[in-house]
Amino acid sequence: MNSSTSSVGAITAQRADFEGPLRLLNGQALGPFSLAYETYGTLSPRADNAVLICHALNASHHVAGTRPDNPEDIGWWDNMIGPGKPVDTNQFFVIGVNNLGSCFGSTGPASINPATGKPYGSDFPVVTVEDWVNAQALLADRLGIERFAAVMGGSLGGMQAMQWAIAYPARLAHAVVIASTPRLSAQNIAFNEVARRAILNDPDFHGGHYYAHGVVPRHGLSVARMIGHITYLSDDDMAQKFGRSLRGADNYRFGFDVEFEIESYLRYQGEKFSSYFDANTYLRITRALDYFDPARVHGGNLAAALAPAQAAFCLVSFTTDWRFPPERSREIVSALMKNNAQVTYAEIDAPHGHDAFLMADSRYHDLIRTYFAQIAEDLSAQAVPR
Amino acid sequence: MNSSTSSVGAITAQRADFEGPLRLLNGQALGPFSLAYETYGTLSPRADNAVLICHALNASHHVAGTRPDNPEDIGWWDNMIGPGKPVDTNQFFVIGVNNLGSCFGSTGPASINPATGKPYGSDFPVVTVEDWVNAQALLADRLGIERFAAVMGGSLGGMQAMQWAIAYPARLAHAVVIASTPRLSAQNIAFNEVARRAILNDPDFHGGHYYAHGVVPRHGLSVARMIGHITYLSDDDMAQKFGRSLRGADNYRFGFDVEFEIESYLRYQGEKFSSYFDANTYLRITRALDYFDPARVHGGNLAAALAPAQAAFCLVSFTTDWRFPPERSREIVSALMKNNAQVTYAEIDAPHGHDAFLMADSRYHDLIRTYFAQIAEDLSAQAVPR
Numbered sequence: 225m226n227s228s229t230s231s232v233g234a235i236t237a238q239r240a241d242f243e244g245p246l247r248l249l250n251g252q253a254l255g256p257f258s259l260a261y262e263t264y265g266t267l268s269p270r271a272d273n274a275v276l277i278c279h280a281l282n283a284s285h286h287v288a289g290t291r292p293d294n295p296e297d298i299g300w301w302d303n304m305i306g307p308g309k310p311v312d313t314n315q316f317f318v319i320g321v322n323n324l325g326s327c328f329g330s331t332g333p334a335s336i337n338p339a340t341g342k343p344y345g346s347d348f349p350v351v352t353v354e355d356w357v358n359a360q361a362l363l364a365d366r367l368g369i370e371r372f373a374a375v376m377g378g379s380l381g382g383m384q385a386m387q388w389a390i391a392y393p394a395r396l397a398h399a400v401v402i403a404s405t406p407r408l409s410a411q412n413i414a415f416n417e418v419a420r421r422a423i424l425n426d427p428d429f430h431g432g433h434y435y436a437h438g439v440v441p442r443h444g445l446s447v448a449r450m451i452g453h454i455t456y457l458s459d460d461d462m463a464q465k466f467g468r469s470l471r472g473a474d475n476y477r478f479g480f481d482v483e484f485e486i487e488s489y490l491r492y493q494g495e496k497f498s499s500y501f502d503a504n505t506y507l508r509i510t511r512a513l514d515y516f517d518p519a520r521v522h523g524g525n526l527a528a529a530l531a532p533a534q535a536a537f538c539l540v541s542f543t544t545d546w547r548f549p550p551e552r553s554r555e556i557v558s559a560l561m562k563n564n565a566q567v568t569y570a571e572i573d574a575p576h577g578h579d580a581f582l583m584a585d586s587r588y589h590d591l592i593r594t595y596f597a598q599i600a601e602d603l604s605a606q607a608v609p610r
Numbered sequence: 611m612n613s614s615t616s617s618v619g620a621i622t623a624q625r626a627d628f629e630g631p632l633r634l635l636n637g638q639a640l641g642p643f644s645l646a647y648e649t650y651g652t653l654s655p656r657a658d659n660a661v662l663i664c665h666a667l668n669a670s671h672h673v674a675g676t677r678p679d680n681p682e683d684i685g686w687w688d689n690m691i692g693p694g695k696p697v698d699t700n701q702f703f704v705i706g707v708n709n710l711g712s713c714f715g716s717t718g719p720a721s722i723n724p725a726t727g728k729p730y731g732s733d734f735p736v737v738t739v740e741d742w743v744n745a746q747a748l749l750a751d752r753l754g755i756e757r758f759a760a761v762m763g764g765s766l767g768g769m770q771a772m773q774w775a776i777a778y779p780a781r782l783a784h785a786v787v788i789a790s791t792p793r794l795s796a797q798n799i800a801f802n803e804v805a806r807r808a809i810l811n812d813p814d815f816h817g818g819h820y821y822a823h824g825v826v827p828r829h830g831l832s833v834a835r836m837i838g839h840i841t842y843l844s845d846d847d848m849a850q851k852f853g854r855s856l857r858g859a860d861n862y863r864f865g866f867d868v869e870f871e872i873e874s875y876l877r878y879q880g881e882k883f884s885s886y887f888d889a890n891t892y893l894r895i896t897r898a899l900d901y902f903d904p905a906r907v908h909g910g911n912l913a914a915a916l917a918p919a920q921a922a923f924c925l926v927s928f929t930t931d932w933r934f935p936p937e938r939s940r941e942i943v944s945a946l947m948k949n950n951a952q953v954t955y956a957e958i959d960a961p962h963g964h965d966a967f968l969m970a971d972s973r974y975h976d977l978i979r980t981y982f983a984q985i986a987e988d989l990s991a992q993a994v995p996r
Contacts (some may be wrong), residue, residue, distance in 0.1 A: 250864035410848040410872040411840060417873045418836045419868055421880070428814055443811035450804045451837065454797060462796040468903065476901055478636035478736040480806055484900065486796040486802045487895055494807070507866055514870065515862055517854065557777035571645040 229308035232264040232289035235299075237329060240366050246324075246359060249352045256338070259363050260322040260329025261285045264305060265313035267369070272603055274317045274369045275596075276360060276396075277301065278377030278384035281446060281452070281509050284328035287320030288313070302540035303584040310593040315600040316373060324359050325351040325508045326579070333504030334435060344431025350508055353380070353516045357387045361395065373599055375535075377398035377486055379548065382514045386556070389533035390518055397436070398599060399535040403483050403545055403581035405552035406526050406559070407517040412547065415455055416510040419448035423503045441503045446494030448506055453493050458544035458577030462486065526559035536566035540588060542580035543573045568595065615694035618650040618675035619791050621685075623715060626752050632710075632745060633740045642724070645749050646708040646715025647671045650691060651699035653755070658989055660703045661982075662746060662754045662782075663687065664763035664770035665840070668887060669893050670714035673706030674699070688968040696979040701986045702759060711737040711894045719890030720821060721768040732818025736894055738767070739902045743773045747781065759985055761921075762786035764967035765934065766895070769902045772942070775919035776904055782987060785921040786978070789931055789967035791938035792912050792945070793903040798933065801841055805834035809889045818890055827889045832880035834892055839879050844930035846961030848872065912945035922952035924981050926974060928966035929959045954981065 237260050244255020264287050267274060277287045279300070288299040288306050305311045305318050322330040325348060333348035340347075364372070375388040375396045382404025389399040409414070422430060426444030430437050454462075466486040470476070474482075482488045522528035537560055541553035550571045560567040572588045574580040580588070648671050653660060663673045665686070674685040674692050689702050691697045702798055708716040709732060719734035726733075738879050750758070761774040761782045761882020768790025775785040794802070809815060812830030816823050840848075852872040856862070859869075868874045908914035927939035936957045946953040958974045960966040966974070 244618075248863075260952065329867060350866075386994050387871065392684075407854065410852040410870070411845045412849065413854070413870050414836075414840045414872050414876055417870075418833060418840070421829075421836065421877070422808055422833050423868060425812075425833065441809075447804060447811065447833065450807065454800045454804065457797075459795060459797045466796040468793065468796065468799070468906075476636075478897075478901075480736075480810060480897065484796070484799050484803075486800050490800055490803055491807070511864075513864065515864075520854075578757055 227507055229306060231263045231302065232306045232313055234291040234292045234295070234313060235262050235264065235286070236292055237262050237285060239329065240363050241361075246355065246362070248349055249354045250350055252349045254324070254331070256350060257324060257331035257359070258329075259324070259359060261363060262289075262299075262320045262358050264285065264288050264318045265316050265321075267367075268603075268607070270607060271368055271370065272373060272606070273315065273600075274319060274364075274367070274372050275311060276364070276372050276375045276388075277305065277318060278356075278360070278375065278381035279320070279321045280377070280379040280381045280511075282497065284326065285320040285322040285330075286328070288318070297495055301582065304589070304592065310589045311376070312600070316596070319363075320368070321360055321363055321386070323356045325349075325505055325512075327502035327505045332502065333432070333508070334502050343433075343435040345504060348508070350511050351461065352512050353387050354391065356512070357384055357391055360384070360388075361392055361595045366396065367562075370395065372396040373603060374398035374400050374596070376402075377404070378402040379404055379578065380513055383513075386518065386530075387516075389535040389537070390530060393532045393534040398538060398595075398608050399533070400538045400595070401553070401556065403548055403553075403578055404539075404556075405548040406519060406529075406556050413514050415451055416514055420507055420510060421453045422447040422451070423507060426503075429503065434503070434546060440498070442498045445498040445501065445503045445506060446491075447502075449497035449498040450490045450494040453490060455547045456578045458546065458575060460544060461575050461577055464575070465594075526555060527562040530556075530559050530565070531563055533560075533563070534567060536568075538568045538592075540570050540581070540591065542578070543571060544575055545578045545580060547578040554594060562568055617688065618692045618699055619648065620681070621648050621675040622678055623648050623671060624797060624935040625715065626749050628745075628748055630734060632741065632748070632956060634735055636736055636739045638735045640710070640717070640735060643717035643745070644715075645710070645717075647796070648673065648675075648685075648706045650674050650706075651702050651754075653703040654677060654989075657754055658759060658992070659701065659754065659986075660705060660750075660753075660758050660938060660944055661697060662750070662758050662761045662774075663691065663704060663706045663760065664742075664746070664767035665706070666765040666767045667899075668883070670712065671706040671708040671716075672714070674704070678916065687968065690975070690978065696975045697982050698986070705753070706750075707746055707749055709737075709742045711898075713888035713891045718888065719818070720888050729819075729821040731821060731890060734890060734894070736897050738898050739769050739773050740777065742898070743770055743777055746770070746774075747778055747958070758782040759989060760784035760786050760982070762788070763790070763928070764913070765790055765964065766786040766899055769899075770828060772904065772916075773921070775921040776916060777920045779852070779920040782849060782921045784924060785919070786924045786981070787939070787942065788926045789928055789934055789939075789964055790925075790942075791934040792915075792942050794900055795874045799900050801837055802900055805837045806893055806896060808833040808837070809893060815889065825886070828884045831884040831887065831889045831892060832877075835878045835883035835887075836880040839876060841933045842964045843870075844932065844961060846930060847961050847963055847986070850961070853978075883916070912941060914940075915947040916945050916951070917949055919946075919951060921990070922954075923924065924954045924978075926956050926958060926967070926977065928962070928964070930961055931964045931966060933964040
């Protein structure tokens with residue numbers, strides 16, 4: 225467990241261009257399009273050691289390591305992926321891919337619409353988890369990966385791993401679904417809706433065509449991020465980190481500027497986010513979350529939705545996650561057990577709420593490490609038959 | 611328990627004018643000022659049967675009955691207060707008062723500032739729970755009430771009842787504190803802060819002086835209300851009422867207009883609220899919530915803060931209230947018990963979240979009915995000594 229670990233080092237992002245068109249769930253066709261991705265480790269001669277990492281709301285294909293031009297720009301799941309880390313890049317060929325509609329390199333609302341020569345803006349389609357997975361499958365084809373050793377993700381990323389198991393049952397051996405849910409609750413949708421309202425109401429939104437106006441709906445996006453951020457942290461964790469501490473003062477100042485530390489933190493998070501994230505992307509990613517509900521076309525029967533899956537599942541939830549609480553993961557586990565699927569489930573007692581999936585809790589990481597070590601062992605047993 | 615109940619009928623609001631100035635917690639002096647109020651029932655000759663009802667965020671002095679000009683305008687706690695109701699106006703003289711800084715009749719940000727001849731706007735002071743209670747005490751003086759039989763409120767109203775017991779220990783026999791808390795948590799403050807940001811960022815806010823521009827920060831206020839509303843309902847209740855039902859469609863429409871019923875509900879709530887509530891008031895009331903923390907000047911020792919209290923306490927919390935959960939009420943109960951105060955506490959298993967305090971759950975109402983019946987019995991025992 226205490227083997228030495230290191231970083232995958234400086235990684236250059238790559239780009240795969242596709243003529244398309246990709247048929248989307250909403251009926252539209254998108255093309256041409258590009259996907260930005262990164263890879264870590266080496267694809268085995270049998271091309272059987274590939275692991276696809278699916279990202280959540282505001283993340284990207286930059287999963288591990290640093291950027292050649294910026295050693296401070298560390299991948300969002302660097303504590304999980306690298307040499308000697310739980311997903312060990314000495315054994316696995318790991319791929320991070322940026323989803324369609326994002327703002328980090330893959331084709332999205334800020335990209336040029338070939339039909340107009342201008343940014344898509346609000347003309348960029350409302351993409352879904354299903355669409356993302358279909359695009360990821362085209363990237364897998366391009367990279368010569370017929371079958372992933374595992375598809376893995378947390379939160380919205382976990383939805384993609386589930387969707388892979390449903391849509392491409394023969395193309396993954398394991399689905400690793402962390403801090404996720406088979407569908408958003410009314411409360412989850414409500415938070416997304418308020419965030420979207422804040423963006424759509426911002427006068428700088430200009431109906432989604434703000435690029436032409438040289439502005440971004442910064443205020444709306446900032447409020448949206450603040451709302452999201454509250455739901456990522458647990459009540460206890462927020463109490464422990466910030467409590468009712470005042471910012472730079474011993475007494476109340478009786479105004480509406482920053483007074484409490486928690487306000488300062490949230491404003492900072494909101495402002496930072498609104499400086500680099502695209503509002504049209506935020507709208508689409510929250511909508512993709514709202515829409516994901518594989519049981520919907522099966523009358524709410526999740527076991528029926530998961531029936532095509534052949535992958536073994538590993539699910540993890542965190543006790544203080546009130547965004548996607550353990551009950552939601554248990555629902556997936558129950559459906560899989562009803563289908564006699566192979567499933568490993570752990571509920572980790574962690575204080576960090578939804579964000580726990582990004583943190584290096586040792587019980588959590590040990591579990592993932594053990595799970596992937598077993599996958600590696602199985603692969604080498606298959607590679608070198610006795 | 612099933613005695614017949616009726617409404618207090620059509621009630622005309624009254625107004626009490628005060629020269630002031632009222633010294634506020636922030637050091638400013640406010641005056642002249644007015645308080646809007648209503649009364650139900652009859653003050654006893656001994657003036658010992660008065661009950662003060664303190665309101666929460668968006669409510670007013672219109673607690674029970676209807677308005678002479680509008681039989682549909684029913685008071686916000688009409689199910690609790692009236693002839694034969696839990697707080698029985700055949701026995702008690704009940705007063706509803708609108709707090710300073712509100713927008714329903716008492717002096718607030720939309721009132722004319724005598725210093726300028728224009729609406730106060732952002733020059734209206736940031737008032738606190740302490741200030742409200744001090745103003746309410748002046749109204750009690752005016753009405754000839756030396757000592758209340760009870761001061762009662764839910765949520766922010768409960769904070770006022772607590773503050774009464776601390777600041778005016780001899781002036782109330784009972785403090786009835788429902789779904790309340792001795793202080794906001796970091797998460798509570800966080801939600802308030804996001805709501806305020808939405809208002810302050812709205813270009814129609816004009817630094818709080820929007821009255822002069824003939825506009826109101828409608829969008830910001832609407833988003834603020836939507837955020838608040840999510841925290842008033844329980845996750846389960848929202849799931850039961852709305853679930854993932856689509857609004858007027860069988861299938862996804864892949865856009866950002868209303869898609870789910872919960873979105874429609876929240877937008878309606880936000881828009882309705884922003885049509886009648888004042889944004890400057892919203893800012894101040896949320897700040898008053900943030901600031902209330904009687905233990906603060908006692909190094910966090912709530913028992914020390916409550917030490918002056920002489921009132922008997924009745925506290926009620928609701929199991930699914932995640933805004934001010936039962937733990938917060940239990941904290942008050944523990945502090946009171948440490949002080950050997952007389953305290954009754956009930957935790958009601960109700961599905962409606964924070965809003966449960968406004969609903970007619972029979973266990974909850976029976977408890978309040980019984981509690982007030984005992985108060986009435988004690989009063990008549992004192993009035994007619996054997």
